């Protein structure tokens with residue numbers, strides 16, 4: 135089963151259910167940047183909810199999800215869009231915590247239990263939509279449920295899970311997001327609460343080989359229907375040209391130093407690990423561009 139997301143309607147269209155499987159993307163990112171296990175789990179949870187939020191957008195809209203906790207992983211950032219393209223960055227992928235009692239990955243110690251989560255939606259309007267709430271748990275799923283309830287005023291439940299083996303690879307990963315539409319009757323709320331409470335962890339369901347439809351069926355009632363199926367893919371938007379523009383913005387002094395001291399420059403994309411090398415003559419061209427830009431500004 136390659137990575138996929140399904141959107142469903144249930145309880146006579148009063149509830150939206152999103153279910154996603156994200157194992158392959160998480161492993162691709164983990165392999166590229168050599169993530170440690172609990173860092174992989176933390177990134178994977180944020181990536182999964184980011185992909186689900188991305189799927190709620192339209193056309194060329196995009197979303198950036200940020201988790202800024204006080205734990206050693208530092209900033210976690212995910213970019214996603216309604217095409218199912220997603221990428222992730224963390225400040226420090228080389229941290230790992232185990233709970234000594236349960237021997238389970240300790241995501242909370244990795245992320246921290248203080249800080250903020252932000253959802254920045256670029257809806258191609260003048261200003262982006264930005265919603266920010268404090269971190270209330272550090273386990274990610276609860277934090278995003280809180281975000282939806284408080285910042286977007288959508289009654290929601292979120293479950294996220296990444297099961298990691300001894301080789302730091304995800305064995306199963308994914309999650310679900312349940313959102314009540316404003317017309318949802320009170321009895322639907324209590325039925326949903328009961329059903330979700332009784333569910334095993336989502337990473338366990340996926341590990342048992344349950345399909346996304348089966349998981350949606352366990353959350354929804356007999357009216358559950360899949361309205362969209364979206365393949366999810368890892369995609370990084372970096373390019374040599376983008377990095378060249380980044381170097382231009384460093385200014386002439388800095389670029390001259392790169393030419394003088396290093397006879398070139400190597401840049402690394404922290405989302406995908408790709409490296410871009412700039413030769414001395416390429417830097418000369420970039421320096422020329424930066425000089426023109428500075429002259430323009432000083433006119």
Ligand SMILES: [Zn+2]
Pocket residue numbers: 370371372373403404405406407408
């Ligand atoms: Zn990249």
